[in-house]
Amino acid sequence: MSTSARRTYELDRAHVFHSWSAQSLLDPMVVERAEGSYFWDGDGNRYLDFSSQLVNTNIGHQHPAVVAAIQEQAAKLCTIAPSYANDARSEAARLIAERAPAGLEKVFFTNGGADAIEHAVRMARLHTGRPKVLSQYRSYHGGTQTAVNLTGDPRRWPSDNGTAGVVHFFGPFLYRSEFGATTEEEESALALRHLERVVEMEGPSTIAAIVLETVPGTAGIMPPPPGFLAGVRELCDRHGILYIADEVMAGFGRTGAWFAIDHYGVTPDLITFAKGVNSGYVPLGGVVIADHVADTFATRPYPGGLTYSGHPLATAAAVATINAMRDEGIVENAARIGEDVLGPGLREIAERHPSVGDVRGLGVFWALELVRDRETREPLAPYGSSSPEMNDVLAECKRNGLVVFANFNRIHVVPPCTVSETEAKAGLAVLDEALTLADRHTV
Structure with missing residues (x-):
């Protein structure tokens, strides 16, 4: 971590009170810059932002x-x-x-x-x-x-x-x-x-x-x-x-x-x-x-x-x-990416992974429902909480340069509306690989 990033982290932990969090358990990533569909952490690692932060950077970063x-x-x-x-x-x-x-x-x-x-x-x-x-x-x-x-x-x-x-x-x-x-x-x-x-x-x-x-x-x-x-x-x-x-x-x-x-x-x-x-x-x-x-x-x-x-x-x-x-036709791009890339790609991923119980969405607004059992639809994490299995999948995505939005047993695929076809396919490939970890916990 750079000197400036280290100072940012130390000041955050000393003085910033974070939302929706147990304060002493936090280990926040330091973000130093962003552009388009990507952002960079304090170590210089680049991440493809499939979360649009809190599903709000619809035109990407730093337009x-x-x-x-x-x-x-x-x-x-x-x-x-x-x-x-x-x-x-x-x-x-x-x-x-x-x-x-x-x-x-x-x-x-x-x-x-x-x-x-x-x-x-x-x-x-x-x-x-x-x-x-x-x-x-x-x-x-x-x-x-x-x-x-x-x-x-x-x-x-x-x-x-x-x-x-x-x-x-x-x-x-x-x-x-x-x-x-x-x-x-x-x-x-x-x-x-x-x-x-x-x-x-x-x-x-x-x-x-x-x-x-x-x-x-x-x-x-x-x-x-x-x-x-x-x-x-x-x-x-x-x-x-x-x-x-x-x-x-x-x-x-x-x-x-x-x-x-x-x-x-x-x-x-x-x-x-x-x-x-x-x-x-x-x-x-x-x-x-x-x-x-x-x-x-x-x-x-x-x-x-x-x-x-x-x-x-x-x-x-x-x-x-x-x-x-x-x-720039950004709304139309979101519709096209959903129709041609994310929808078909996520449905193909579901066919390969028994941990995926359901795929739903439109535009650049999609969710994967992760389950332990497709027949009973038992979620991979309980309602209102997470699980070690979900955390493993998210950590694997992050290790491979992808940040996704997650809630309970779901992964939300919500990149910027400006996301390119190449970026969308790259993110799906990382997610596809990470889901093999979830598959290990299915029956």
Whole structure:
């Protein structure tokens, strides 16, 4: 490790308190630089980034147009209070609304995805005058108080005191169906019936919103079956419930579309976004608001705001990111790589490895479900935890220059939307080899 990297590491361990971690057990990698689909550690080792960090560097690392836009904005106007109009924020809002479904024309900017969810829920409750919000198990919506209570995965448990007005339900997931379904069509119909019963039992007049990740991300990359989201939209319309689409991870090219909701032909009332809107170069999130919701606050003040809402550096990065994605065909590249390389390649890997129970995804948004037994579908790591076997696979990937995103018994293949065919195939080859370690623990 270089002298500078060693100092970085020592200062980190002395002073930095890390998220979601037992502090004394950490041994963080020092990252010194990054470019495109790669980053380099303090020893000079290069890694192919199949994690896109936290599934947010959609245009890759250090895109020159976005770096230049941040530099130019910093030279002109580093910051200004959100009550003032500025060109970066105005143009970013226009570009985002332009890509949202028709009828969603207003954008409220936040600092990230969790506070986007917080404000979307606040808007829904104020618009409807109702207290409850429904969300799926196997979901993640953020780490702030309302967002983490909406979350369905185990990260909610330590912070859930049961007073947030949140009700969870089982969403569709055919591989581990809660309903005994055998086809996607059955899973969709049974999941909708279950949700309708939850709404009925909770009281439709008490429910402000249903919050759904269009394609659940951290919880397992589970594209919804045909008809499910349309059914949710119809259920919401029937009972005056708002539909909030959480596109924080799935949006801005990740699924091979500007918004994942584009694949399903439905229009939500509110869309939350963050991550890919500017690839995380400067923290930014927000809520795209349907006209009928925005009208609620036309003469009635909206009781919420943030000091850094629509920060000029962040929104300048968003403008440059969206323009680069448009001009360079980055969304189309994500769709092509998924269709031609990642999808076929991962299915071939599954055929060779008994440890792979399921492959699912679209665009550059894929998951491998690792199991000990394909028949029983026993996971290679328990729900809510990891295992030595999973850790061995991840360590083998890292030894061979590949960093992947992992959660419980799953490996998520989520490279930047800019990933080349050569890079995608190289990453799959490393993963293919590493899975031989998982195969040793199958029956």
